[in-house]
Amino acid sequence: MAIISEVSGAAGAELPAVWSKACTGASVRLPPTSANYLASVRKSTAQYAKLMEQAPLVAVNRQRARQYADSLDGKKFDKYVKHVSNWSRSLPLVFDNMAQELNLIALLDLLQIGSGFRGELHEASDRGASDTVNFGCMSMHISQTQVDAKGLQALSLGDVAQHFGIPLFGKERPMTEGNTAVMVSEASTLRPLAEIILGTLHDTGRRLEQAGFLSLADFVIKVCAERSTAAHLVAKLVTAFPSLRDATEINGEPVYLFKKAQLLAYDIYQRFGKTDPKFAFPDINDLTLFADNVVPAMLQHHGLITPSHVISVKIESGKDLTLEEATAMRAASIVVAQEVVDYVNNNTECKFTCGDIPVSQATLDNFWWQEGKEPELRAIPRLVYKNTVYF
Secondary structure, three states: OEEOOOOOOOOOOOOOHHHHHHOOOOOOOOOOOOOOHHHHHHHHHHHHHHHHOOOOOEEEOHHHHHHHHHHOOHHHHHHHHHHHHOHHHHOOOOOOOHHHHHHHHHHHHHOOOOHHHHHHHHHHHOOOHHHHHHHHHHHHHHOOOOOOHHHHHHOOHHHHHHHHOOOOEEEEEEEEEOOEEEEEEEEOOOHHHHHHHHHHHHHHHHHHHHOOOOOHHHHHHHHHHHOOOHHHHHHHHHHHOHHHOOEEEEOOEEEEOOHHHHHHHHHHHHHHOOOOHHHOOOOHHHOOOOOOOOHHHHHHHOOOEEEOHHHHHHHHHOOOOOHHHHHHHHHHHHHHHHHHHHHHHHOOOOOOOOOOOOOOHHHHHHHHHHHOOOOOOOOOOOOOOOOOOOO
């Protein structure tokens, strides 16, 4: 449909419909408040994998997981994990204080979305989803854009387009009505991504302000002062913000993934855990895989998971998966990652030689994510699922 659209906005404006539609986990029931949310991810994904054994969307290859662990290169593992886990220390930015830096890191993780638009982003700006988010957040910081609770609500769609380099309009075409001719722009294929980013920022800002927090950093600092564990922070983040409520209900049962909330806890630990006891989470190795579009593709490549023919064809051709298909790939990845972790850490027959870094689901995620950047593996088709605010 041809459109002429106003791209300015104001605090209090209605949230974009595309964002609301992408928050598919907003209505999924959460674990009890007394539950360990990290354990809930493991339990729900394991139960779903068990259910899939009857009619598998994705098969978990447990024996292959052990063979893979035996062949894992310990030096390469350490190198890749160190590279990924140190990203926050290498930001080319200057911060006034720790809270400002923490706030930017939290925003970067909140906005780790848009993977389904990878092809369109590369065509438009030669940047992928993660680089687009990094570019946008750094642009806001350098331009001194306010990104506290009030500032997030004041951002417009035009601001998002400018900071993140996302075009809102596509090709122009002439339209004639009577004796009048005007040029009308079609909506860019990336406009929905800009609206999802805007909705995420607006909703997060509103909820922070309504709860009495000055910023996302203020929220994180106060939550971690209550209880210094990754599980506690993840539970509070998921409960407070629909954009982090990464869960799906399948056959009446919830499947919890909580990718971005866990990533946020991990990145804060990596950046501040050695200097501030609030962030020295003793349960950091309990985090699960940050299942996105890249890591499941790597696990499929290594033969650790095997998607059904229907899913395989969609992945190979770059077509959109359904919500259940995307959830199945991501959940199976978490389950098989636990197989690798258990085998490496608990089985004396394992041939893997551990180096400086312990093997956990989080460090495996770092390794596989960086491995996916290798030139010969970069062309492996990723998962595509556009209608989401979670990866």
